[in-house]
Amino acid sequence: MGSVAPSPPRPCAQSTETLSAYADGDLPPAETQVLRAHVADCPRCTVSLAELRAMSAAARTLERPEPPPTLWAAVEGEMARHDRPWWMSLRLFGWGALAGAAAVSVIALGLASWRTRQASLTLPTPATAVAQVTTVDPLLNEAEAEFARAAAAYERSIEKLRDLLQREEPRWSPAERARCAERLAQLDEAIATSRELAHRSPGDTVGNEQLFAAYQQKIAFLAEAVHRGGTFREGGPPQ
């Protein structure tokens, strides 16, 4: 490095790295002086140097892109979770399930108590009993049918995502597959618990909403696992 190359057309041995260092003034003074003299006589190095300078100048014109508008919301959401007191960050779904279970229990107890009181106040005649059946049951049946249709739609979505996941999983490491299976087992357990709660009070909105929330969690997790591969977020799907 640093030797003065003969005049063209003899090939020049100067490396691009050295020319880059020369362009930035990173060479020791003695080498700089020698290379300056060489470049003045070497068309190849002159071109290379011009290319390097133009390349750096072009790099400086590259713009800093605007991030997607969803980025701040994601950061803010994550920080809000981080800022919560520790006891609030305990298994969010667990709290949701507890809240759902509590709400279902309260409603079930309330309904039972109300029905008991109603029964003790007015014993229905056969005619009023028939009327109640014809006025209440169709609504209840309709609500139950709606819930069943929604649950079936969720199940179908989950089925499709499961199929996609099965195609992806072979590419993951054993540890990732195990982590995914563990998380899915938790979600399945949550769904089973919610389903049981919902079945205890058929047609009840709270119980079914809890079940649907569990379905949504599983769908979100599966979608993320399919989308991100084995590097889905630790601790579960996005809340």
Add this chain to the structure above:
Amino acid sequence: MAVKPPHTMLGVSAVRAIEGLLAPAGASRGELDDAALIAAIKRSDPGSREALYHRYKRRVYGLALRIVGPIDAEEVAQEAFIRIFRGLPKFRGDAALSTWIYRLAVNAALSHRTRRAGARLPTDDGQADKAIEAQPAEEPTRGDAVLRARLERALVRLPAGYRTVIVLHDVEGLEHEEIASILSCHVGTSKSQLHKARAKLREILAADGITAAELEDG
């Protein structure tokens, strides 16, 4: 400058209010502003985090985009900002805020690449880059936009280490001292990596048929 309290505003207006608050008459902007913004964040002033986000979002996202590619850039930028906000209470100001932010962003990007590489077995360092290259890129049709697009693609084809140094130095305009601090290496290493990266980039551009004249005209 009339400044409204930041808590009365949201979004961009909050950012502007914070920006206004941080620019006392006669004071030079830059480090002083950052220092005041850090203090505001440490006090949990409303809108202060968002102000910092808007000030650095392009730098962080741009760096993430160029190191890990478009698929994962948003995730990496999110991770970087979370590291930034979690780390700010302990930030002592030994380095400039921008240098510290670049360091966290680079670390988030490089650790993401490592995780990705580990997740895909068997793997090589080129896997992620192939994925980046496979992205459909909007191809400009004219002038310097074409050149920039080709330059971006050439950058993607550099090894990650070279790409990081050249992006920090030639694209972001950082000094070698800052890069050495960000990458926890010697200044000499940063310089030699940059010169090797440029040599490789020039090779890639030449293979792509881009000449000095085109670069200069661009």
